[in-house]
Amino acid sequence: MKTFRRIASGALVAGLLAAAAHGQDEAASSADAFNIPDEISILGPSDPNLRKPTAKVNGTIITGTDVDQRVALIVSANGTEPSPEEMQRLRLQVFRNLIDETLQIQEATAQKLEVSPQEVTETYERLATGRFNRTPAALDAYLESIGSSANSLKRQIEGELAWNNLLRRNVMPFVQVSASEVNELYERVQASRGTAEYRIGEIYLSATPTTRTAVAENARRIVEQLRQGGSFVAYARQFSEASTAAVGGDLGWIRLEQLQNPQLEAAARELSSGQLVGPVEIPGGFSILYLIDKRQVGMADPRDAVVSLKQISLDFPAGTSEEAARASVARFQQAVSQIHGCGEADSAATAIGAQVVDNDVAVRSLPEALQNTMLQLNVGQMTPPFGSLDEGVRILMLCGRDDPAPEAAGPDREAIMSSLEDDRVNKRALRYLRDLRRDAVIDYN
Numbered sequence: 001m002k003t004f005r006r007i008a009s010g011a012l013v014a015g016l017l018a019a020a021a022h023g024q025d026e027a028a029s030s031a032d033a034f035n036i037p038d039e040i041s042i043l044g045p046s047d048p049n050l051r052k053p054t055a056k057v058n059g060t061i062i063t064g065t066d067v068d069q070r071v072a073l074i075v076s077a078n079g080t081e082p083s084p085e086e087m088q089r090l091r092l093q094v095f096r097n098l099i100d101e102t103l104q105i106q107e108a109t110a111q112k113l114e115v116s117p118q119e120v121t122e123t124y125e126r127l128a129t130g131r132f133n134r135t136p137a138a139l140d141a142y143l144e145s146i147g148s149s150a151n152s153l154k155r156q157i158e159g160e161l162a163w164n165n166l167l168r169r170n171v172m173p174f175v176q177v178s179a180s181e182v183n184e185l186y187e188r189v190q191a192s193r194g195t196a197e198y199r200i201g202e203i204y205l206s207a208t209p210t211t212r213t214a215v216a217e218n219a220r221r222i223v224e225q226l227r228q229g230g231s232f233v234a235y236a237r238q239f240s241e242a243s244t245a246a247v248g249g250d251l252g253w254i255r256l257e258q259l260q261n262p263q264l265e266a267a268a269r270e271l272s273s274g275q276l277v278g279p280v281e282i283p284g285g286f287s288i289l290y291l292i293d294k295r296q297v298g299m300a301d302p303r304d305a306v307v308s309l310k311q312i313s314l315d316f317p318a319g320t321s322e323e324a325a326r327a328s329v330a331r332f333q334q335a336v337s338q339i340h341g342c343g344e345a346d347s348a349a350t351a352i353g354a355q356v357v358d359n360d361v362a363v364r365s366l367p368e369a370l371q372n373t374m375l376q377l378n379v380g381q382m383t384p385p386f387g388s389l390d391e392g393v394r395i396l397m398l399c400g401r402d403d404p405a406p407e408a409a410g411p412d413r414e415a416i417m418s419s420l421e422d423d424r425v426n427k428r429a430l431r432y433l434r435d436l437r438r439d440a441v442i443d444y445n
Helices: 012-032 064-078 084-110 117-130 136-145 150-170 179-191 212-227 232-239 243-247 262-269 322-336 342-351 368-375 413-439
Strands: 055-057 060-062 196-206 250-254 276-282 285-296 306-314 355-362 386-388 392-402 442-444
Touching: 055 084, 060 084, 064 084, 064 150, 064 232, 084 150, 084 212, 084 232, 084 413, 117 136, 117 150, 136 150, 150 413, 179 413, 196 212, 196 232, 212 232, 212 276, 212 285, 232 243, 243 250, 243 413, 262 276, 262 285, 306 322, 306 342, 322 342, 322 392, 342 355, 342 392, 368 392
Parallel strands: none
Antiparallel strands: 055 060, 055 442, 196 250, 196 285, 276 285, 306 355, 306 392, 386 392
């Protein structure tokens, strides 16, 4: 099943950013039409967000439990417990997302495009075995253990499938991309062979002159949470106002010029894979950038090499002191240094009470600290020892390596066509959702 999303390729990011800037200008002009004075007096409750987060959306009830269970999913994905203030912001964002989800499911039902329980169950089962590496029953238990539920995740699945059904019927048939557009972009991509490409994640928060300070502070708090181990994908999905929110903020592979902003270009250029920068103030708001990866267009990436490895590991008994562990590491290192090739690894490991695990992996799937080391090894050589008191000590021995074949310079015409179509579908989808919100009858409790 194809999920509609924005895929950055060629000029797509530039076009989308230009469209976003245009939309922000239009929003500012529309706000001027209200003729609201700069200084006002609030006559009612000053913080509407203090309501109990329940609502009735066109007759469908969203409860506080619905919000709690969906928030629990996000908190679990982040791996850190948010502060009370951060939790309040997260709950409000989840509440808005649940309203959108409800509208999407209702619209699909009204147009007889509803999602069957069987479709939801099948998707849930694939998610359990694929993403969570659990059986469906084990995933049920896990979700309950973190304060969520299978029904909450299945409701989210239903919303996403229903929205895709609507886009297929009401949006995609009316999106057209000409052959000349595809050819023009294809030629530009071919000309870029050998230049650097960056895969970047983005969280964008819009701001006006009156909200600039508050938005900047909110962006700063998000960065703090991310630096403390929060999931960039989870925060992007919940807080980013860019169209990439649905895919965790992933801009795809782009050249930095496509960011169309000198501050963002300069900030991103200094990043190494896995690093974060921001908030960076840009026209219309603030951006937080995360460098997922970097490569050269159309050139084989050595990190795509598949290596055959033997991992030789030695566990430390419970209660081992640091001094005793250091002595064990020295003995372990001395023993493995006497191993001549992978053929001797198993017997030598048995002699020192170590364990051996064989596996074939892509170099890029290894921790970044090991990638460069692995690329320098010849067959039969090994990494320096690494580990901890809890995990023991281990080394990786290289037993074989298959280098990647040279790639074509970027995507082919079919991939470019699909990318352009997805970009336009996404823009129309945003307008579609705004119309659903505008027509909705929502009663808040």
